[in-house]
Amino acid sequence: MTVAAMLPKNWERRLIDLNVKPLSDSDIEWADMVFLSAMNVQEESVRKIIEQCKRKNAIIVAGGPLFTHEHERFEGVDHFVLNEAEITLPLFLADLKFGQAKPIYKTHEFADVSQTPVPQMDLINMKDYLYAIVQFSRGCPYLCDFCDVTTLYGRKPRTKSVEQIMAELDLIHKTGESQLVLFADDNLIGNKRILKSDLLPALIEWQYKTNPGLYFATQLTINLADDEEMMRLMLEAKFRNIFIGIETPQEESLKFSLKIKT
Incomplete structure (x- = not known):
């Protein structure tokens, strides 16, 4: 779309x-x-x-x-x-x-996703789907050797603007067919600063003002558990389903993928 x-x-x-x-x-x-x-x-x-x-x-x-x-x-x-x-x-x-x-x-450059257009949602019938999808960011700061995300999208997470995401959510809300929206980012908390300062407060405000009856799901890394403020904001924004991948219990592997500091 x-x-x-x-x-x-x-x-x-x-x-x-x-x-x-x-x-x-x-x-x-x-x-x-x-x-x-x-x-x-x-x-x-x-x-x-x-x-x-x-x-x-x-x-x-x-x-x-x-x-x-x-x-x-x-x-x-x-x-x-x-x-x-x-x-x-x-x-x-x-x-x-x-x-x-x-x-x-083909190109070796990465796109400015703040210029990405709103998906053309009128091409589908939302009644055919259990949930809707949006994407806030592309890229991931980690180096997991089983994952192709960094090869495709780079290690610096690039984000859409809050206005882009709100426009997409408004379209989804207007269809009236979805109660769940998946943030399909490969790692939603790849850029914690922007997520906490921009997107989550905007989602919280949108939920209170619009009362859309929409809940969110996403996938992210286990270090969410180290950030009490992030967890509180996500709950208030009505994130209800979180998928977390546990790649390895081996400390050396976690250091190699940059998931823990050396």
Whole structure:
């Protein structure tokens, strides 16, 4: 939905979430281009989609974590728009306008997410989902060797503005279909200073003024337990579900991943 909001305003869009319904041949025939995004665990599904699209002679534009990591493994894709779309998608669109779109667009830079547009939520039916999703930050300060977040998004957490998050929450609230909103950050407390000074106070104020009946969930690191103020603010903001990963009990491994100080 975020990528859709970055496309030219005069383009017609249709979003097919394969978690909700299958991709039909008529959907492919309707489109001038098929934009495909996936994570690594969805590779099997991706290969089926590429095969289906090629049978219909569709032009495929692919991006997201799976292709950013290993695009060279996928034949049949016409254009790869890799890394963060805020940077590479405008380059693709500019070349496409003049009929000069290249096979691959990638960058080593990280996007300014304070300029990321509000997701185009009218492309989905919220009744199809148990909960809604927003993303406040990208990136994580730690170095866990099993995780690709720092490779994709860097070690300096970049955050959206409070105004962006409030606009997204207002849209979710207006649908009236969700009671739970997942903050899909890989580590919500990666930037504790901004979270405590900006976002959590704004969420608390929004909850009191709006009374939306919305509760929040997220994932973060166990060092939340060391910060009494953070826990109090999160509870007051109505965070009710917290996922915490316990990666290892070994002190040397925790030092290597920068989760404890040496």
